[in-house]
Amino acid sequence: MVKRILQEIKEYKLAAIMTPVFMVLEVAMEMLIPLLIADLVDKGVEQGNLTEIYSIGGQMLICALIGxxxxxxxxxxGSKASAGLAKNLRKKMFENIQTFSFENIDKFSTAGLVTRLTTDVTNVQNAFIMVLRMGxxxxxxxxxxxxxxxxxxVRLASVYLVAMIVLLTVMGFVMAKARPLFDTLFKKxxxxxxSVQENITGMRVVKAYVREQFEKKKFTDGSHGIYKAATSAEKMVAFTMPFMNVVVYTCIILISWFGAKFIVLDGTLTTGELLSLFSYCMNILFSLMFFAMIFIMITMSIASMQRIYEVLEEKSTITNPENPVYEVKDGSIKFKDVVFGYNKTADRPVLDHVNLEIKSGETIGVLGGTGSAKSTLVSMISRLYDVNEGEVIVGGRNVKDYDVETIRNEVSVVLQNNVxxxxxxxENLRWGDKNATDEEVKHAAKxxxxxxxxxxxxxGYNTHIEQGGTNVSGGQRQRxxxxxxxxxxxxxxxxxxxxxxxxxxxxxxxRKAFREEIPNTTKLIIAQRINSVMDADRIIVMDDGKIDDFxxxxxxxxxxxxxxxxxEQQTGAGSGDFDKVDEEGGKDNA
Structure with a gap:
């Protein structure tokens, strides 16, 4: 997992390699300074030798500047390498997401992918720079x-060794306990x-039904859930810093006590050496404190790395064959005993042994109640989903034989949710053809x-559209x-x-324009209004995942x-809603 993520360092590899080199250089200079301090005290200050003081002081200044x-x-x-890694991770994840089928998107959820692209990558970026520098x-x-x-x-240095072993043991224990808590936090x-995405997207509905208070409570509950999960995780890691402070001050007290004894009673230690030991004590223990910060960051980032890794390694359930076909002969469509289910372990499939044949250029209407699998049926044609059993044939070839981009370019889908x-x-219209002329754009609009x-x-055509098309009406958006x-x-x-x-x-x-202007294009029209399909060449009646009639x-x-x-309902006194058939005592189509 770590190896795969670090592959995205790419062009920032040199910066990542040189960061530790410069950090080691800084450490080397810092380690020399306590030795020079010992000499400064013992050879210069205590001996009253100004020449030594100036000489050693100059050496200390040079070491400080190099450090x-x-x-x-x-x-x-380090900043360049970590920011570069984050940039490449986001780019690679986003590129892989573009290859996902609807099934892949359903697996992660839109909000989950957004969190992985933002929060999780930021966690990894912060951990990476900490590892490069402090690590x-x-x-x-x-x-x-x-x-x-x-x-x-040796005797005074043994105090550090014992302290270090104790600290590392405690940090290992905390890391093992904290990681599952961070996993839970990111899921929340x-x-x-x-919840936020759903609320903002459906803001008009929220206001229309005066559901602001409900949404506020829903958000508050979700936010409180994050608070509780974060608190649980932070309580675990927060214990580390106070414990480290206790160890640090204990070491200082022990070194002061035994150091004074060795100087006064034994004479085995000089004043300068004791000062050096104090410096090394602080260096060691504060380095361990930094190490504790690193392990906290790593504990958080491990959960994030796992989530990023899942997106990077996810393979689209829809792929090209070895030798794809790059030309669709015509718009003929054939379903041969097609079975499909979003959940392969479900008791019943969504499409149940569907057989269907449509000639190129035909206009086909599709009627059915909510949940009758109308949208699922047409999703098979452009390989938005792949069938579980059977075959979908377009232009005389199984859709799985085609290059994915080719088949999707030849099948235009206007979905229920117009985006x-x-x-x-x-610019929006040219999503259909980026090279379309102004005349072609206007003709399509007509x-x-x-x-x-x-x-x-x-x-006119340069009118700005807000994200999601919120500044045009529903009917205008559809057109x-x-x-x-x-x-x-x-x-x-x-x-x-x-x-x-x-x-x-x-x-x-x-519909009239379709008949006259694109007679050779096969047209499938899913509708609730019978007026929209009654003049079609043929009409499919869907019921509970099966073709009831055609x-x-x-x-x-x-x-x-x-x-x-x-x-009779829609042309007489009925309400005009297909699903009302069930309420009026007709056949159950749900």
């Missing part, structure tokens, strides 16, 4: 200081992010009846999405309930009870 240079360069290069500095400081301390006085971050991106109307309102805007899909000039066009917010007159104009309007009206009841 300062090493520290500055280590900080600069190398602290062990080298401890090792060199211990060697020099033992060289001065995911949940809170999901526009921040930018101008023209087919989708979007030109009617675009030209009324002061800036823009249809125009964007038409600009691809696809062999298959799928409208997944994409005219539900459009009035019936405009809906009729759009035929023309007249054929279905004559033989299919579900279709006849819908027709």
């Amino acid at each position: 300062l240079f090493g520290g500055i360069m280590g900080a600069i290069l 190398f500095r602290a062990p080298v400081t401890v090792a060199v200081a211990m060697i020099l301390s033992f060289k001065i006085n 971050y995911d949940a809170l992010n999901a 526009l991106f921040s930018g101008t109307i023209a 087919l989708a009846c979007a030109d009617e309102f675009i030209e009324k805007f002061p800036d 823009l999405c249809i125009a964007r899909a038409l600009l691809k000039k696809p062999k298959i066009l799928i409208l997944d309930d994409s005219t539900s917010a459009v009035d019936t007159a405009t809906d009729a104009k759009i 035929g023309s309007h007249d054929e279905l009206l004559a033989r299919n009870q579900i279709y006849r009841e819908i027709f």
Whole structure:
């Protein structure tokens, strides 16, 4: 896991290598200064030798300046390496996410991916710079200081050794206990992010139903959950610092006590050497304190690294074959005994042994109640999902034989949730074809009846669209999405309930334009309004993941009870809602 993440250091490898080098240089200078202090006291101050004082003082100044240079360069290069690692991790994760199928996205959730790209990467970045700087500095400081301390006085240096063993044991215990707590904390971050995202996206609905208080309580509960998880984790690691302070001051007291005894009674230690030991004591123990900070950061980052690693290593469930086909012959579609379920362990599949054949250029209507798998059915055509069993054939070839980008370019899908991106109307439409001319953009808008309102805007096609298209109405958003899909000039066009917010007159104009302008394009229109599909060549009636019937309007009206009841409701005194069939005593379509 760590190896895989460190692969993303790439062009910042030299900075990452040089950071510890400069940190070691800084440590080396710091370790020399206590030795020089001992000589300064013993040879200069106590002997009253000004020449020695000036000489040794000059050496100390040079060491300090070199150490300062090493520290500055280590900080600069460490920051560059850690920020570079974070940049590359985000880039690599984002690139891999772009390859994900809908199934992969469902596995992680949108909010979870956002947290991994932001909070988790930041945790790893902070831990990495700590490891590069303090992670190398602290062990080298401890090792060199211990060697020099033992060289001065073995008995006093043994005090450091015992303290170090105690501290490392305690830190290992805390790390083992804290890691599961941080795992729980990050999962709660995911949940809170999901709640915030849902609230902001659906803000209009929240206000329409006066649910602000409910959402506030929901957020407060989620935030309190993070508070509790963070408190539990921090309580565990917070114990480390006070414990270290106790050890540090205990060492200072013991060194003072025994050092004074060795100087006064035994004469085995000089005043300068005792000062050096104090310096090394502080270096060792403060390095261990820094090491404690590192292990806290690492404890947090291990959970984050695992979450990042999962995204980096996730392979799309939809991949290209070894020798992909790069041309779709036509818009014919065939389902051969297709079985599909979002959850492969579920008792019943979402699509249950579906057989279907559609000729190229046909206009096909799709009707069905909520949960009847209408959207799932059409998702198989462009490989948004792959079937569990059976085959989906487009243009005479199994969709799995095609290059993924090729099949998706030839199948334009206008989903139920119409999404526009921040930018101008023209920029949004050119998602369908980035090289489209102004005339082609306007023609696509005209087919989708979007030109009617675009030209009324002061800036026309240069009108800025807010993120999500919040500054245009639902019907306008739908028409823009249809125009964007038409600009691809696809062999298959799928409208997944994409005219539900459009009035019936405009809906009729759009369907008329389809018949006249793109007769060779296969069109699948999912709708709740029977008027939107009754003039289609044939109509599919979906029921509980199966095709209940398939035929023309007249054929279905004559033989299919579900279709006849819908027709009578929507053209007579009914409410016009397909799902009302269940409430009126018709067949259960949910």
